[in-house]
Amino acid sequence: MRKLITLLFILSILIPTKNNAQDNGAVVAGAVGALAAIGAGVAAVEQMKERAELTATEWLLANNPxxxxxxxxxIDFDGKKLKDMSSASVITFKIQEFEPADKPVLDGKKQVLLGFTSHGWINEYGIDFNKIKWFLIDxxxxxxxMVSYVKVASGESSDYNVASTLQEGRIVNKGVKIKNKMTIPFYQLSGDMYVVTDYSNDMKFIYNERSLGIFLKDTRDLVQIKRSSLIELHEFFFEE
Incomplete structure (x- = not known):
């Protein structure tokens, strides 16, 4: 419904209220063509999302019997900041187990699946899902x-303090809050400044203004995850 309203709004802008019949015909034809292109683009993105979700399900079934x-x-089909869909990106999924029943309740173990794509995962031949590196996170x-990320993004050095704050509070744009109090503020950096920490054998974390950068050592890809995606992932784990 929201997409339909958007398309109708675009159509109302493209077609002027006063014009001669010939001009109106030309404008309508152009508008229809534009909307057809928009519709095709929306359909293509939806198809990509469905294929990505299918691939994530297949990976989970194959690797976690x-x-x-x-x-x-x-959660986020394109959680990166880069606009070029063919470049490195991250697709995020939320997974929750449940007990089979009639109208079951999602009350089981929660996990997040991150799918990091490599450059060229979308090309003229379509989508190459072999270029996705998967990480299942409980x-x-x-x-x-998040402890590692918050430490590199702030002046806090205690793992215990950060972990307890994260479990009681929530990540926001400028730091970690408990209720309305900013408990751990993040550094204020310019867009070309970075702070780096070596998280694991697979990745480094890079803090940049309002972003978590993840550098994959294997593929040497740097992906910046939007803060809004981090917030949603954190709330998924700790929502009441």
Missing amino acids: NITSFSLKT EAEWVNM
């Missing part, structure tokens, strides 16, 4: 990642 009943939903690993 112990998970036998679960929900898998896309709550404990997520806390470890």
Whole structure:
């Protein structure tokens, strides 16, 4: 419905209220062509999202046979800041297990699946999902990642203090808050300044203004995840 309203709004802008019949005909034809192109673009993106979700489900089934009943939903199909869809990016999914029943309740273990793409994963031949590197993250690993990120983004050095603050509070644009109090403020950096920490054998974390940068050592790709995506992921784990 929201997409339909948007398209109708665009159409109302493209077609003037006063004009002669010939001009109106030309404008309508142009508007229809533009809307057809928009519709095709929307359909293509939706198809990509469906294929990505299918691929994520297949990966989970192949690599985690112990998970036998679960929900898998896309959080952010394009969680990166870079606009070029063919470049390195990250696709995020939230996964929650449940007990099979009539109208089951999602109350089981929560995990997040991150799919990091490499340059050229979208090309003239379509989508190459072989160029995705997968990381399945549970709550404990997520806390470890966010502790490392918050430490590199702020002056806080205590793992315990950061972990307890994260579990009680929430990540916002300027730091970590507990209720309305800014408990751990982030550094204020310009767009060309970076702070780096070596997180694991697979990745480094880079703090840049309002972004978490993840550098994958294997592929040497640097992906910047939007702060809004981080907030949603954190709330998924710790929502009441």
